[in-house]
Amino acid sequence: MESSTSSLSERFPILHAPQHWAWADLDARFSTRLPPEYLVQSIHIVGFVGDRITVCRSHDGEWFLPGGTREPGESVEQAVDREIAEEAGAHRVGPLHWFGAHHCVSRGSAPYRPHLPHPEKAWLWCLTDVVLDSVPTNPPDGEQVVEVRAVPFEEAQALLRTNEEWFPDLLSLATDVRTRQVAGSNPE
DSSP: OOOOOHHHHHHHHHHHHHHETTTEEEEEEESEEEEOOEEEEEEEEEEETTEEEEEEEEETTOEEHHHHHHHOOOOOHHHHHHHHHHHHHHOSSSSSEEEEEEEEEEEESSSTTTTTTOSSSEEEEEEEEEEOOOOOOOOOOOOEEEEEEEOOOOHHHHHHHHHHHTHHHHHHHHHHHHHHTTTTTOOO
């Protein structure tokens, strides 16, 4: 990514600030230091359709990036493929790149689901090229998606900022990483 974590944290201060996610009772901190796969509880995807970014809107009006919780025995790649189909009606057409994670510690006494890591866990952020070629499958126990769009970068930032104030920073980082990869340079 960048030559040092401090330069990234200076460039993206809101993304790198310590956070408490009350809805999950987690303390979270973003880093480009990638977690071991066994700590990855959830995956989320910045899905590119050309230069546009795939965003989803839930039944309650919240905009988000596709992603979610890993199922028992599921690899990160399998979780990405399942989640983008379920939430965006999409499939991957390019390689999957992990570019960062929210490293989390739960304040709860038990894992979210029995097969998931606890109390340490990670929310992995990935990027890939996708094709929107179907409709979200909306499984009953998942996010209920009512709209999927592939929008320009600035619009994605604006829509996602209504969800979390650090999303614009995350999209900027993902776009920077993707640009370097397309140009053929090493993203590290």
